[in-house]
Amino acid sequence: MANNDTIQKTVTVTLLLCIACSIVVSASAVLLRPAQVANKQLDFNKNILAAAGEYKEGVPVSKQFSQVDVRIVDLRTGQFTDEFDPDTFDQRSASKDPQLSESLSKDEDIASIKRREDYAEIYLFKDEQGNLSKVVLPIRGYGLWSTLYGFLALESDLQTIVGISYYEHGETPGLGGEVDNPEWRAHWPGKQLYDASGKVALEVIKGQVYPGTPDAEYKIDGLSGATLTTKGIDNMIHFWLGEQGYGEFIQNLKAGDA
Numbered sequence: 001m002a003n004n005d006t007i008q009k010t011v012t013v014t015l016l017l018c019i020a021c022s023i024v025v026s027a028s029a030v031l032l033r034p035a036q037v038a039n040k041q042l043d044f045n046k047n048i049l050a051a052a053g054e055y056k057e058g059v060p061v062s063k064q065f066s067q068v069d070v071r072i073v074d075l076r077t078g079q080f081t082d083e084f085d086p087d088t089f090d091q092r093s094a095s096k097d098p099q100l101s102e103s104l105s106k107d108e109d110i111a112s113i114k115r116r117e118d119y120a121e122i123y124l125f126k127d128e129q130g131n132l133s134k135v136v137l138p139i140r141g142y143g144l145w146s147t148l149y150g151f152l153a154l155e156s157d158l159q160t161i162v163g164i165s166y167y168e169h170g171e172t173p174g175l176g177g178e179v180d181n182p183e184w185r186a187h188w189p190g191k192q193l194y195d196a197s198g199k200v201a202l203e204v205i206k207g208q209v210y211p212g213t214p215d216a217e218y219k220i221d222g223l224s225g226a227t228l229t230t231k232g233i234d235n236m237i238h239f240w241l242g243e244q245g246y247g248e249f250i251q252n253l254k255a256g257d258a
């Protein structure tokens with residue numbers, strides 16, 4: 001009978017096992033990729049609905065999202081554009097493409113994003129009569145450890161906040177990661193964005209907002225023990241709702257001229 005206890009046989013069996021396992025792992029990665037991409041898109045859409053206060057547990061996200069009108073805005077002109085198909089437009093890739101984005105100077109780049117894309121994908125919610133009820137705008141900016149990616153939703157007055165949600169960040173759970181906490185997110189609805197002169201007046205402050213706090217309607221509680229993430233959120237709101245971001249588009253939409 002052949003001897004199985006040879007170095008040659010041990011090495012052969014080990015190698016065959018390694019090859020078999022790597023084929024299984026690679027095949028799984030390739031086969032599961034489409035499902036991962038689809039789930040990521042569903043999570044993205046779920047966060048848009050959540051920012052707008054429209055997400056309903058138990059109803060398929062795809063069904064809920066079908067009511068949303070997805071449009072592309074040219075941030076340089078503040079006008080809607082049909083230059084890109086919203087089904088295929090990738091804003092994150094556009095933000096890295098020198099043909100589709102602009103480099104920001106140090107003074108302009110308060111959200112620490114380096115480049116601002118020329119086009120943004122935005123989400124419009126309509127009421128039963130077909131009138132605009134809410135607008136959801138993508139926002140992003142650096143916190144302490146990471147760039148936070150999320151959405152800010154506004155009422156049709158383009159002044160009152162409906163909500164905020166983040167779908168990707170690398171902040172510390174329990175500290176900066178509290179951006180995902182529904183209790184903190186509940187501070188946002190009803191807050192006001194612009195002052196009478198049209199400047200972004202909304203602030204995420206260090207500490208808490210009390211009923212007697214002056215200008216409480218413009219102030220949001222900071223995250224405790226996470227001053228740097230808090231500052232990052234405040235910065236990204238000022239950037240994206242200001243003139244480098246959606247400022248011009250919001251003016252045009254208010255005037256019925258977007």
Ligand SMILES: Cc1cc2nc3c(=O)[nH]c(=O)nc-3n(C[C@H](O)[C@H](O)[C@H](O)COP(=O)(O)O)c2cc1C
Binds near residue numbers: 144173177229
């Ligand atoms: C392990 C660890 C994780 C931290 N994560 C965060 C974070 O996600 N966001 C943040 O702003 N600060 C975070 N901090 C705290 C900051 O390092 C910093 O101390 C803090 O933001 C300073 O302000 P504060 O203590 O007044 O909030 C972390 C600290 C440690 C030690």
